[in-house]
Amino acid sequence: MPHVPQIKIPATYMRGGTSKGVFFRLQDLPEAARVPGAARDALLLRVIGSPDPYGKQIDGMGGATSSTSKTVIISKSSKPDHDVDYLFGQVSIDKAFVDWSGNCGNLSAAVGPFAISAGLVDASRVPQNGVAIVRIWQANIGKTIIAHVPITKGAVQETGDFELDGVTFPAAEVQLEFMDPAAEEEGAGGAMFPTGNLVDDLDVPGVGTLKATMINAGIPTIFVNAEAIGYTGTELQDAINGDADALKKFETIRAYGALRMGLIKDLNEIATRQHTPKVAFVAKPADYVASSGKRVAAADVDLLVRAMSMGKLHHAMMGTAAVAIGTAAAIPGTLVNLATGGGERNAVRFGHPSGTLRVGAEAALANGEWTVTKAIMSRSARVLMEGWVRVPGGAF
Structure with missing residues (x-):
């Protein structure tokens, strides 16, 4: 033939x-x-x-x-x-x-x-x-x-x-x-906080009611507290990616968060939207050893963040999620900001599975709504x- x-x-x-x-x-x-x-x-x-x-x-x-x-x-x-x-x-x-x-x-x-x-x-x-x-x-x-x-x-x-x-x-x-x-997502009306709140109670069947910051900045991201889902924020990939129950839990959080953000109209739609939104969990600074063996001290970072990408824990941090982290950290009252200790800031250094990353953001409150003019970070x-x-x- x-x-x-x-x-x-x-x-x-x-x-x-x-x-x-x-x-x-x-x-x-x-x-x-x-x-x-x-x-x-x-x-x-x-x-x-x-x-x-x-x-x-x-x-x-x-x-x-x-x-x-x-x-x-x-x-x-x-x-x-x-x-x-x-x-x-x-x-x-x-x-x-x-x-x-x-x-x-x-x-x-x-x-x-x-x-x-x-x-x-x-x-x-x-x-x-x-x-x-x-x-x-x-x-x-x-x-x-x-x-x-x-x-x-x-x-x-x-x-x-x-x-x-x-x-x-x-x-x-x-x-x-x-x-x-701030991402202009269909269904979210272009709002940085599509629910209108800095923190929401997100009901996730089988998981519970979680405090969540849902933000459109860089990429739509759902932030939850690490301790609320049984983690410390110091986890590396193997702690989560080999746990089928954990992966299912994160996907369920992602689906219900996407529905709440207006990114999907029906839970079944999440299967055709693997890239967005992201789910990340945050914690206050703590000592840990990165995947390279490098020691990260609590004093080296403002908070810890771990993020899921395409159904798995990311080995470091997605750049778009880093923008979301920097943006949320700059806005007092979000879960990301509270994990840093609260207050106003224009830059944050966070710990991720591979080490640390610094990202800056310029945020302002005008007419009762938060806006961010830009987020800045360095890559290669x-x-x-x-x-x-x-x-x-x-x-x-």
Whole structure:
């Protein structure tokens, strides 16, 4: 029988923050995949190696974790005063599903470097030496991200001495500004606190009534207190990811939180919304040993946070969730803020399974509503491989 040959598509495999993914220029995709729809989803699933009932993504570029099952499409921006449009696709590992409902804050750090190297940023905006300011339109959530990309001899500088917990080797620092980060989620009316409250009583059948801060900032996130669900906030991945009952509990919290936030109209819809919202639990500072063996002292952090991503405890912290943490920490009375000891603050350092991370946010109360003009954090990014990714020609 005849066999369809493979096709090759220009692509770049990049690390951004504590994630990595396959980056494409929109213009390089096959014509059928240049627009949203079934063909694009099928192509990206095949590139990453999903759906995989074995959960390994052996026959694709994915790494079988939420942090490594990611795709990015970049194009010259259609928006005024922006350089590029950035579209993120979170690829399910075991299901034939690409979730377009949110951003990836970690891979946001790689968008500016990729865009410059791929010729998508006007050369006049790139200095010979210094820092290039790349204005990014985040198409999933309709927000602006400003990336500060170091440039040396006219090219993106990738090596450096900036260290990021959760990433093995140092690299060049890329500072990100997430402008007006309150996510405009359908059904949530664009409100930072869709329930209208800083803290709610969230009824979760089989779990109980939990105090919860539900916020749209960076990415929709449900924060609960660690002690209320039987944890200390010092947990590492193995403490939760090997516990089927714990994973079911977190997914139930996520489903009822999403319903309360107006992100879904029916509990059954949560199955088609794996990427958002996130669930995180917070605790006051405590000593613990990070996954690398590094000791984190209570005095090193303002609070502890652990977050779930795609049904598993994240090995570090999602960048978008870090924005939510920084935003919530800046607003007195949220569970995140209370875990820090309360009061006003414009930056927070929190402990996560791989170490610590600092994020800043500028919050203000106007007409009885909280607004955040921007959240700021530093990540790093690096090209791991570039060339072509190959997929069977009949895959999409």
